[in-house]
């Protein structure tokens with residue numbers, strides 16, 4: 001039996017009249033890769049940000065390895081993100097005036113690693129991700145796929161045990177997208193770490209060990225086309241706590 | 255019609271966090287207006303005061319110096335006004351998204367944004383006029399030509415006031431329009447330039463050559479020892495030195511930043527050095543007027559200290575002239591520092607807004623906000639220090655025998671100059687601190 005190390009209970013979040021998260025429960029286990037799919041505006045990013053301690057939910061809690069993430073203050077959450085989590089965003093969002101290696105090394109330097117060591121480790125990661133010889137290029141001199149691999153190196157160089165990726169292939173063509181997904185999976189789940197990934201590309205999702213679906217703030221095991229009116233209403237589903245479990249049925253078939 | 259009105263209404267409401275984007279440009283315009291009017295009033299007083307009676311026969315010299323000082327300060331004022339108007343025009347970004355939802359045209363947003371930026375400037379200008387009027391009693395106490403300036407001479411004639419205000423409003427409108435054009439050119443805000451631009455080494459060679467020539471000319475001239483030649487020499491040193499500084503400045507900034515990059519051990523130093531190297535020319539340009547300031551402070555300060563301590567000014571008129579030049583230099587230096595400090599604040603605010611998305615992502619990665627703040631402050635403060643100290647040292651070297659004498663015979667004057675430069679650097683730091691709320695707002699909104 002695998003142990004839970006990131007778990008969310010009854011997460012709810014509204015923005016004005018809109019519901020971004022509606023009573024979401026979720027358990028994530030070490031070493032798995034979880035894809036979260038859903039239409040635009042269904043709450044995927046909000047869920048990812050809440051799990052990662054970027055956004056605070058209106059109610060509910062997130063627990064990471066025994067730490068109540070939702071109970072931390074802003075400074076503590078910032079520290080948690082920089083030390084324990086890795087992030088890959090849609091457009092890389094690397095610092096344009098830094099070189100590839102400096103972008104990666106910065107993540108370690110922020111955790112107090114001396115620059116020399118940080119750059120040595122970063123060099124290894126960049127080479128591992130097929131970017132050998134490109135360390136000293138500025139971000140503008142890299143292609144979209146290469147920039148995403150720099151972002152992957154930045155997310156894993158600190159040894160983060162969990163990486164959150166929000167549409168990491170959203171800006172890439174399908175070939176590059178497949179390459180970046182391979183790199184991302186190898187760098188994370190391939191090394192025993194965990195990947196939580198938001199995507200609306202079924203091909204990308206199919207490569208993860210499990211896929212979940214968001215619809216109007218509700219998380220489910222299967223894609224749903226039920227109209228919003230029949231969706232779970234907070235409190236209505238008492239007793240039937242909805243806990244998607246790690247399963248093998250979403251396994252990628254090459 | 256009704257929908258246009260409702261769009262107008264929607265757009266006229268301030269977006270969250272945009273308060274600082276409105277306040278900074280307004281304050282900048284108030285400062286530019288007040289300083290422009292005060293400087294103009296002071297300069298003009300030399301033309302009206304001495305027209306009737308000119309017992310000393312020095313009206314010409316005063317008028318020349320006043321015109322010179324004004325010409326030095328007008329450009330930085332225009333620059334500040336321009337960047338302030340461009341900053342308030344950045345709000346257009348937020349609006350475009352609102353507008354798409356409402357179904358308006360981009361042209362409408364552009365026009366509204368220009369009108370709004372101009373209105374912000376007008377509010378600032380009005381405050382500036384009040385500030386000018388309020389400061390007059392104090393300014394009136396400043397002594398020139400042995401007497402206080404006096405309130406009467408400092409009230410600008412209606413015509414001049416009107417022209418100055420009209421010019422400022424025009425500047426605001428044009429800059430806002432230009433600001434829009436820039437935004438349209440780079441909709442993503444963050445410019446991802448392919449290669450860092452290079453600064454040619456030829457600058458340094460040319461600069462060094464010019465420095466040698468300048469030094470020889472000045473050594474020959476100072477040997478003659480007369481006050482008139484001394485003034486000519488000071489002016490030549492000044493003009494030549496400025497040209498020299500602008501030639502070498504970007505190169506020196508780049509060179510020092512490269513060395514600091516190599517030795518950077520902390521994230522803050524790494525980020526600051528890289529941010530300067532992104533465009534050493536831009537880093538230089540933002541603070542280049544300080545090179546002039548620091549240069550004047552040292553050249554004029556040294557010259558005047560020497561003359562005063564050497565007892566060259568035997569007659570009362572000369573003594574008064576030198577004293578007045580000291581006052582003039584002091585005013586020019588303070589005004590330039592004020593202008594650069596406000597420019598730094600306004601430019602940094604715009605830079606943060608331009609890179610909003612990047613700052614938000616760094617915050618999500620867990621980069622501590624104090625590190626982001628220090629990095630961007632240092633990216634400006636390093637060039638400020640390089641420019642101020644470098645220009646001061648260059649001036650001191652060019653005037654070498656004189657500076658040596660000044661340190662020996664007039665140490666207090668030298669300390670005063672150093673103190674003023676240090677105070678000015680502190681002022682720029684305050685200007686940068688004033689832009690901090692923008693980053694806080696950007697991160698809170700995300």
Ligand SMILES: Nc1ncnc2c1ncn2[C@@H]1O[C@H](COP(=O)(O)OP(=O)(O)O)[C@@H](O)[C@H]1O
Pocket residue numbers: 015018019020038039040041042043044045046047699700
């Ligand atoms: N900062 C915010 N302010 C207001 N509404 C927001 C904000 N973030 C998300 N939302 C709203 O919450 C809902 C879910 O958004 P999001 O999580 O970004 O969806 P997804 O990532 O699936 O596209 C949307 O309706 C969106 O408009």
Ligand SMILES: [Mg+2]
Pocket residue numbers: 044045046166
């Ligand atoms: Mg999203």
